[in-house]
Structure formats: structure tokens, C-alpha cells
Amino acid sequence: MTLDLLIPSQLAHALLPDLLVMAGAMVLMLVAAWDRESAARQRRVGFGAMLVVVVAIAATVHMAVGGYTAAAGGVIAVDGYRWALDLIILLSALATIALSIEQNARDGILTAETHVLVLFAAAGMMMLAAGRDLMVIFLGIEIMSIAIYVLAGIDRRRARAAEASLKYFLLGAFATGFLLYGIALIYGATGSTQLNEIGAKIVHFKLYTHPMLLVGTGLLLIGMGFKVAAAPFHMWAPDVYEGSPTPVTAFMAAAVKAAAFATFLRIWYEGLYFLTASWVVPVSALALLTMFLGNVVALSQRNIKRMLAYSSVVHTGYLLVAIASSTALASTAMIFYLFAYGLATFGAFAIVMTLQPDGDAPALVSDYEGLWQTRPWLASAMAVYLLALLGFPIFGGIGFFAKWYLLQAALDSITGLVPLAVAIVLTSVISAGYYLQVVRAMFMSPRPEGAREPAPMGGMTRAVIGVTAVLILALGLFPSQLVRYSSENGLHQHPYSPTTGMGLPPGIRP
Amino acid sequence: MGNEFFPLFYGFHFYLFGLIALVSSILFVTRKSPVAAALWLINVMFCLAVLYILLDAQFIGAIQVLLYAGAIMVVFLFVVMLLNLGHPSELSDIRGKGGRLAAGFVGLALLAEIMVLARAEFPAKLTLPAAVTTEAAQGTAGIIGPIAAPLFREYLLAFELTSILLLTAIVGAVVIGKKREAGDAG
Numbered sequence: 001m002t003l004d005l006l007i008p009s010q011l012a013h014a015l016l017p018d019l020l021v022m023a024g025a026m027v028l029m030l031v032a033a034w035d036r037e038s039a040a041r042q043r044r045v046g047f048g049a050m051l052v053v054v055v056a057i058a059a060t061v062h063m064a065v066g067g068y069t070a071a072a073g074g075v076i077a078v079d080g081y082r083w084a085l086d087l088i089i090l091l092s093a094l095a096t097i098a099l100s101i102e103q104n105a106r107d108g109i110l111t112a113e114t115h116v117l118v119l120f121a122a123a124g125m126m127m128l129a130a131g132r133d134l135m136v137i138f139l140g141i142e143i144m145s146i147a148i149y150v151l152a153g154i155d156r157r158r159a160r161a162a163e164a165s166l167k168y169f170l171l172g173a174f175a176t177g178f179l180l181y182g183i184a185l186i187y188g189a190t191g192s193t194q195l196n197e198i199g200a201k202i203v204h205f206k207l208y209t210h211p212m213l214l215v216g217t218g219l220l221l222i223g224m225g226f227k228v229a230a231a232p233f234h235m236w237a238p239d240v241y242e243g244s245p246t247p248v249t250a251f252m253a254a255a256v257k258a259a260a261f262a263t264f265l266r267i268w269y270e271g272l273y274f275l276t277a278s279w280v281v282p283v284s285a286l287a288l289l290t291m292f293l294g295n296v297v298a299l300s301q302r303n304i305k306r307m308l309a310y311s312s313v314v315h316t317g318y319l320l321v322a323i324a325s326s327t328a329l330a331s332t333a334m335i336f337y338l339f340a341y342g343l344a345t346f347g348a349f350a351i352v353m354t355l356q357p358d359g360d361a362p363a364l365v366s367d368y369e370g371l372w373q374t375r376p377w378l379a380s381a382m383a384v385y386l387l388a389l390l391g392f393p394i395f396g397g398i399g400f401f402a403k404w405y406l407l408q409a410a411l412d413s414i415t416g417l418v419p420l421a422v423a424i425v426l427t428s429v430i431s432a433g434y435y436l437q438v439v440r441a442m443f444m445s446p447r448p449e450g451a452r453e454p455a456p457m458g459g460m461t462r463a464v465i466g467v468t469a470v471l472i473l474a475l476g477l478f479p480s481q482l483v484r485y486s487s488e489n490g491l492h493q494h495p496y497s498p499t500t501g502m503g504l505p506p507g508i509r510p
Numbered sequence: 511m512g513n514e515f516f517p518l519f520y521g522f523h524f525y526l527f528g529l530i531a532l533v534s535s536i537l538f539v540t541r542k543s544p545v546a547a548a549l550w551l552i553n554v555m556f557c558l559a560v561l562y563i564l565l566d567a568q569f570i571g572a573i574q575v576l577l578y579a580g581a582i583m584v585v586f587l588f589v590v591m592l593l594n595l596g597h598p599s600e601l602s603d604i605r606g607k608g609g610r611l612a613a614g615f616v617g618l619a620l621l622a623e624i625m626v627l628a629r630a631e632f633p634a635k636l637t638l639p640a641a642v643t644t645e646a647a648q649g650t651a652g653i654i655g656p657i658a659a660p661l662f663r664e665y666l667l668a669f670e671l672t673s674i675l676l677l678t679a680i681v682g683a684v685v686i687g688k689k690r691e692a693g694d695a696g
Binding site: 008011015026075111113116117123124133135136142143146147149150153154165188189210211212215 | 623626627629630663664665666667668671672674675677678679681682684685686
């Protein structure tokens with residue numbers, strides 16, 4: 001069924017999952033304000049938020065199965081790419097809320113608004129997955145970011161959390177300036193904020209080297225670089241990841257990255273595809289720098305949260321290769337990669353949360369020494385996540401295939417990204433240095449004398465760890481369904497025909 | 511557009527208020543006392559309102575005065591005074607040489623950018639088609655109509671999302687700013 005987005009009722013239908021999340025967030029906000037502050041209220045609102053997310057997941061599946069499409073030229077997209085990313089975002093939100101309920105209970109945080117803010121952030125992310133208009137995209141980024149700034153500092157007793165929140169807020173506001181200026185210049189050059197109109201005007205008026213458009217694109221690239229934590233705009237990531245409550249860190253690493261990349265790819269493919277010749281070199285340079293810098297710095301980290309933060313910077317570098325590839329195949333590789341990366345990230349941070357010492361003490365890699373002797377299942381699960389992030393075959397499960405498809409996308413790209421493919425392989429080898437260091441500490445080092453016994457896990461943390469580990473391994477053995485699903489839901493905006501050379505952006509030779 | 515009939519009048523006022531806005535904004539960023547800075551910012555807002563009115567956008571001009579100069583800046587001044595930030599000696603701005611150099615560099619970069627952009631040529635069709643002149647749009651719907659109609663049609667989603675954004679910001683501000691909980695230890 002084709003939806004006409006200018007009719008409010010049909011627009012509402014196209015936004016069904018998003019509206020459900022927003023409405024649920026508002027109802028829960030009132031519930032949270034109504035009740036007396038207590039640990040029970042925090043749990044109750046948390047379970048309510050999980051229910052909202054489950055309903056929204058059902059609505060997303062309904063929309064995806066229903067085969068809805070939108071008339072061309074709307075402010076939001078109604079396509080499989082959007083639903084696939086919505087599912088990644090909603091599943092991340094579900095896991096975040098589950099972990100948050102138990103983390104808050106452990107830390108004595110009674111703020112029930114934690115879960116409300118996760119819902120608001122998820123709503124903003126879903127607008128990013130949907131947005132086909134730079135205005136909607138900008139609002140989505142801001143809704144997501146403001147909710148995350150607050151979530152980073154939700155534990156007001158810890159100085160580190162306040163530092164993380166403030167740092168993220170200031171740098172985020174700075175990045176917003178770049179983003180907005182870029183959008184304004186692109187609007188000035190093309191007279192539109194809608195991605196497909198921008199693309200059409202670039203071709204129609206031959207704006208390929210228009211200075212205002214190129215400057216706007218550059219500023220937009222810097223703004224997006226901040227949001228996805230690409231080097232050299234990644235400076236905030238380690239401090240913010242370390243200071244935030246661990247479930248929020250997982251949410252930032254998995255869902256914020258997925259949403260930001262979702263809109264990054266859509267802007268670049270639907271709006272700026274025909275400028276490929278201009279942006280492929282800067283984006284590739286950003287990818288290379290991010291991969292190498294992130295990996296080298298991660299090698300020297302002893303704090304596991306900072307190490308995982310740099311590892312997430314490295315994965316930004318890998319995903320930038322998908323942006324630079326500029327093919328439909330790259331968008332399917334990105335969906336697959338974000339799903340795999342999200343699973344491994346949530347699992348790893350759930351374990352970090354379990355083993356986190358109380359208070360402001362840092363979580364060190366040395367805390368994991370000999371974990372195999374006391375908690376063998378936990379150690380095995382952590383090994384699976386780290387190997388998945390590394391892209392190790394079989395034991396890393398789905399992570400291996402994720403990297404494999406990304407490599408394929410780089411090699412099949414129209415822009416000739418063989419050096420980037422080589423860089424992915426090289427930096428993956430470097431990354432073994434710090435991923436395997438943790439594995440070695442867990443399995444081969446003796447448990448130090450007087451080591452702290454890990455706190456007992458809550459049921460939901462256990463569930464998150466179990467489900468992610470099993471999914472990584474199972475989908476690693478049987479990836480065909482997920483591959484088919486990703487390949488059916490990529491962006492198919494500019495079909496390039498190798499025989500006729502049609503649909504190729506100017507300045508690019510096959 | 512009025513400036514076809516009174517070129518001198520429009521030109522004179524554009525440059526007059528443009529210059530005042532420019533000078534006021536420079537004074538705004540260089541004042542050490544936040545109250546003085548805020549007052550200069552109000553001056554900038556007023557000048558911008560005049561420029562909007564010169565563009566035949568009287569409604570936007572009025573909104574600019576009411577919202578920015580009237581509401582937001584007043585709240586801003588209240589915050590400055592309530593928090594007792596009015597003393598310049600307690601605040602530090604970018605005093606270091608590196609900071610000043612960086613600021614100057616960014617300013618020069620922006621200036622260079624504007625000069626490059628000013629030389630860019632725009633396709634003729636990107637400018638408004640002749641039929642959509644301001645008079646034609648205002649003739650049927652008044653001054654507010656041309657703003658209201660797209661706001662609730664093409665930009666309905668952006669408009670509603672803005673309210674979600676503000677709601678999120680309010681919830682966040684309350685959560686961060688409210689009194690410490692009873693359970694809070696420190």
C-alpha cells in the first residue's frame with residue numbers, strides 16, 4: 001500500500017512505531033512524576049518502558065511485513081532499510097532498559113526517568129532511520145543527543161558521570177553547530193532540505209563543484225564525524241564512555257552509532273550521491289585515520305571501558321568504509337554489521353557492568369584475570385563477544401561474517417577502495433592485540449590472591465548476556481537468513497549498471 | 511517587493527541596521543560583564559527584526575522581538591542575576607594567546623568562506639519563480655497564512671518533532687536539576 005505523507009492520517013500510519021514509542025514515553029513520564037520516589041517505582045516504570053518497546057517492535061514488524069511504501073518526495077522514508085534499523089534500535093533500547101533497571105537498583109538510583117529518556121532517545125533515533133529531510137534528521141539527532149546527555153549524567157553523585165555528561169553536552173553542541181551550518185549551506189545551494197530533491201537538483205543544475213554545496217557537505221561530514229566518533233573528532237568518546245553508567249555506554253556504543261550511521265548513509269546515498277567524486281577521498285581518509293588511530297590507542301588501554309570505547313571508534317572506521325563504498329551492497333553490509341556489532345557490544349558491556357567495582361573505581365583488565373576459574377560461563381561469553389568484535393571465524397560467530405561482507409562491499413565499490421579493504425584486514429590484526437589480551441587474562445592468568453568476588457547477576461542481565469552470546473554463535477553458524485534479510489532491505493536508490501555505465505556519479509570511472 | 515519603488519529608503523535602512531547589528535554583536539562577544547553582553551544581544555535581535563520587516567516579513571519581525579528580545583533574553587537576564595553571575599571578575603573568558611589566535615583563525619576562515627560563497631553563481635531557477643512573489647502570496651492569505659500553511663502541511667512532522675525535542679529537554683533538565691533524592695548518600 002502506498003501512503004501519501006501529505007495526508008496527516010496516512011503520515012501517522014507511516015509513523016506508527018515512532019508514535020507508539022513517543023506516546024509510551026509521555027505516559028510513563030506522567031507515571032514517573034505521579035508516584036512517590038522509590039525503588040519499586042523505578043522498576044515499574046522500567047518494565048512499562050520495556051512493554052512499550054515490545055509493542056513498538058511488533059508495530060515495526062507489522063509495517064515491514066505489510067509492504068508499505070510512500071509516494072516519492074516525502075519527509076520520511078517508508079522502506080525496509082528504515083524498518084531494519086528500527087529493529088536494531090528498538091532491540092538495543094530493550095536491552096538498555098533491562099540492564100538499567102538492575103544497574104539502578106544496584107547503585108541506589110531512584111530516578112525512574114532513566115527509562116523515559118531511553119524511550120525518547122530511541123524515538124529520536126527512529127526518526128534518524130526514517131528521515132528523508134534534513135530538518136527531520138536534525139531534529140532526530142537533537143532529540144537523541146539531548147536524552148543521551150542527560151542519561152550520561154543520571155548518577156548525580158559521581159563526579160565522573162557529571163564530567164562525562166558535561167563534556168558530551170559541550171562537544172555535542174559544538175558538533176550541532178557544524179551540522180546546522182552545513183544543512184543551511186546545502187539548503188542555500190540547492191533550495192531544498194529533502195534528500196531526493198537535493199540529489200535531483202545537483203544533477204539538474206550540474207552543481208557538482210558548487211562551492212557552497214561542497215562547503216556545506218564538508219561541514220555536514222564534520223558534524224556527522226562527531227556524532228559517530230570518527231577520528232579526529234573522537235576525543236570525547238573515551239571519557240564519556242568511561243564516565244557514563246555502563247548500560248548507557250552500551251546504548252551509546254550500539255544504538256547511537258547505528259542511528260547516526262543510518263542517517264549518514266541515507267544523506268550520502270540519497271542526497272549527495274552525485275557528489276561522490278568530491279567526498280570519497282575525505283570520507284576514505286577519515287576511515288583510514290579512525291581505524292589506525294583507534295587501534296593504536298586501544299592497545300595501550302588498561303581500563304576495559306576505555307578499551308571498548310576505542311574499539312567502538314575503530315568500528316566507526318570500519319563502518320565509514322561502507323559509506324565510502326557508495327553502493328547498495330554497502331548499505332546491506334552496514335545493516336548486517338550494525339546488528340552483529342550491537343549484539344557483541346551489549347553483551348560485552350553487560351559483563352563489564354556485572355564485574356564493575358562499586359563506586360568510582362575504574363574497571364581494569366587485570367580484574368578479569370583468572371575469571372575462568374570462578375565464573376567459567378561469564379568468561380566464555382566475554383570471549384565470544386571479544387572474538388566477535390575482532391571478527392574471528394567460528395568462535396567469533398557472526399562477527400566474522402560482518403567483516404567479510406564489509407570487505408566485499410569495499411572491493412565491489414564503484415570508487416575503488418582496495419586500500420581501505422587492506423586497511424580493514426591490517427587493523428583487524430592489530431586489534432587482536434587488545435581483544436586477545438583480555439581473553440588471555442581470563443583464561444590463562446591465575447586468579448590473583450584476594451580478588452574481589454563478582455557481584456551476583458540479576459535475571460535480566462543474565463538474559464541479555466545469554467541471548468546475545470547464543471545469537472552471535474547461532475547466527476555465525478547459520479547466517480543465511482540474516483544475510484537474505486539485510487540484502488533485501490538495503491538502500492536501492494541509484495542502480496548502477498556496469499554494462500551501460502548509467503547511474504554513475506560524474507568524476508567516477510568504473 | 512517594496513524595494514523596487516523606494517530603493518534609497520530600503521538600501522539606507524538595510525545598511526544602517528545591518529551596521530548596528532554588526533557593531534552590537536561585536537560588543538556582545540567582547541563585553542566581560544554578562545549583563546552588558548545580554549543587553550547588546552537584545553540590540554542585535556531588534557536590528558534583525560528590522561531587517562525581517564524590510565524583507566516584508568512583518569510577522570517574523572514581530573515574533574523576533576516578542577520571543578527573542580522579549581521572552582528569551584529576559585529569562586536569560588533573570589538567570590544571570592539569580593545565579594549572581596553579574597560580576598565580571600568572577601568569570602574568565604578566553605584570555606590565553608592560543609585561544610585568541612584560534613578564535614581569530616576561525617573568524618578569518620569564516621570570512622574567507624563568505625567571500626568564496628559570495629562569488630558562487632546560482633542557477634536562475636533556484637530563485638523564486640515570478641508567480642510566487644510576496645504580494646501574490648499575501649494577497650490571498652495575509653501575512654501569517656504563508657507561514658502557517660506550510661507549517662501544518664509540509665513541515666507538520668518537523669513542527670511536532672520540535673515539541674518532542676523541547677519535552678525531552680524539559681524532562682532532562684528537571685531530572686538533572688531537581689533536589690537530591692532521599693536515597694542519595696553523598
